[in-house]
Amino acid sequence: AKLDPVGATWVFLSCAFGLGMGYLSIWVMSLISTTSYLVLTNANRFGIIFLEAYVMRSKELGPYQVIGGCIATMGAVLYGVARVESESAGRAAKADLEEADETRPLLGKDVLKRTSQ
Numbered sequence: 001a002k003l004d005p006v007g008a009t010w011v012f013l014s015c016a017f018g019l020g021m022g023y024l025s026i027w028v029m030s031l032i033s034t035t036s037y038l039v040l041t042n043a044n045r046f047g048i049i050f051l052e053a054y055v056m057r058s059k060e061l062g063p064y065q066v067i068g069g070c071i072a073t074m075g076a077v078l079y080g081v082a083r084v085e086s087e088s089a090g091r092a093a094k095a096d097l098e099e100a101d102e103t104r105p106l107l108g109k110d111v112l113k114r115t116s117q
Contacts, residue, residue, distance in 0.1 A: 036083060043076035
């Protein structure tokens with residue numbers, strides 16, 4: 001089979017995008033936790049399925065498939081919200097520890113006055 005210039009361009013672009021996605025995948029994996037990466041991958045798959053079904057119109061989804069996809073996507077969103085809340089609580093606790101760490105006297109001035117009297 002012969003490949004015309006337009007087909008060759010599509011093959012080249014497909015390879016380039018695949019290579020870029022592989023590189024970005026490894027880069028993202030180094031920045032986030034394994035669980036977050038798996039949730040991101042799962043949400044990405046469902047995003048592609050919905051794009052293929054509703055934008056490209058190359059597939060038809062049944063009602064159970066739509067419900068399952070919505071549940072999986074909502075799970076990813078809820079995980080993201082919980083993760084943000086957990087990280088902000090961790091940052092607040094760390095800030096409290098840093099504030100209490102030797103930057104102020106263990107005994108306040110009023111306690112020192114009472115003990116010296």
